[in-house]
Amino acid sequence: MVLEKSENLEMQGIAASPGIAIGRAMLADRARVEVSETNISPDDVAGEVKRFLDAIENVKEDLHLIKSLIEAEKGGEHLYVLDTHLLILEDSMLTTETVARIESGHINAEGSLKRTLVKFREFFDGIEDEYFRERVGDVEIVGERILRRMVGISQEPLQYVDGKVIVVAHDLSPADVLQIDKGKVIGFVTDLGGKTSHTSILARALGIPAVVGLDGATFSIKTGDHLVIDGSTGSAVVNPDNTVFREHLARKQYYDYCDRELAKLKDLPAETLDGHLITLKGNLEFVEEVDSLHEQGGQGVGLYRTEMLFLNRAELPDENEQFEAYRLMLNKVAPFPVSIRTLDVGGDKFVSGLNLEDELNPALGLRAIRLSLRNPETFRPQLRAILRASAYGEARIFFPMISGVGEIRAVKRILQEIRSELDAEGVTYDKNLKIGIMIEIPSAVLTADLLAQEVDFFSVGTNDLIQYSLAIDRTNEHLSHLYEPLHPAILRSLKMVVDAAHAAGIEACICGEMAGDPVYLPILLGLGFDELSMSPPSILRVKQILRRCSLSEAEKLVLNTLEFSTAKEVESFLKSEIAAHFSDSFD
């Protein structure tokens, strides 16, 4: 959205990849191609269908070529996104809908494809979950490539730029980002896009500052303009005056300094002043994020969300495809362990291959482990794949939304059957594979002592635990003031879970958002959590605070905290404690 006029023009978009970039703008030709829809005669139908199908084949060849060029130059690391795009080209819906429109609607190939893309967009716009909604970006990028192929407009890769620039484009594809030469492109800005698009995910994985969804960027910014972008706040300033320029330069220098200071902690132990060690791990969705985990000194993956393998495609991934994905993840994270969480979809998280029905209360509906238990044809291949992969690294398996002992026993029975199957087939797997559960439902908290007898570890999902304990829809903005991690009910629940785990001699881990917020660290430490798992960029910041805490002080703090009646009281107490002990650590 444009806030001011041209000089010193401030614009606000979506923070896609953190970091400040200061440099000259370079507009890249990534505008959507204009195509017109025309009616065709029945005689032209076959020709139009052929033109469309040929364009798909050509785009496949283009993508294979781009893949091999990137692989030769930079290695095969982030190429999975291009595989996703190749899969979209195989998507029968894209092809059959478009061909049907050419054949029965007598509309030209470009017009028919455009209409199919609009249908995709309408469908995805109705999805509540941000990540799932943004998958449409990949379909549109692929659609754009097909359209360009049909009208004969090529797309120059971004590597042919002069000097150091911030690329400004209507939209960028993941292939564009993969081809970026970091020595030349120091950041990018796009009109379109969202935080969880593959373009943004890759920008984060590669450490390129980026602002996306900056409506009107290509309209307001010209090649050669001075540009400052802040990928942490989503802001951009075009042709900043001296004061604004100096302000941003100082912030950039300060951030760079903080990053350098934090980086020094990477190989130091995650240890308190009084010598208590805690394991700090990362929550990951893609193998591309493993580099960032290692850069942050993460000691493994505490939550590998496997949902992402199931999205964006008409058919579900089969056992072998999953096995390869899990094995790759284990391989890249080694020598550290990976806790693989089984499919956590349903409700508003839509997977096309699962034919889920609409529900009145999706958050309380057929989701997560309930869905897996109901669909053995999906669950069993996933379990087989995880068990098979466990022979190639240190895997753990855990299950989302367990509500009580009956459910975990049902899961363990199936797991045992699968083990027997694999034994009979002579397939190797880790016989000591650790089994855990997510604690995110109040009934699991209240029966934590019983559940602890059944498994090797607990992992508390505070995002859902808060939602279900306080009856707050975590996506409803009108209730956000009631979403209180420091609510006495939550603190008591956390304590019950840790105490039950330790009484049974199993590990208490936490992988909800609370784990990655340094403000909560003294409480989680004092409660006795053994492992905190968070988004990788938070690890060093949490480690920094941890190394300034002592366990004994944190335990006292928790005892005091548990005396308060409201979240507000806890919060103001915590703030005063933080001000007294860590005033320099929380800026």
Ligand code: PEP
């Ligand atoms: C949680 O609920 O805290 C959690 C980590 O799971 P997700 O955010 O994937 O639901």
Ligand code: MG
């Ligand atoms: Mg959850």
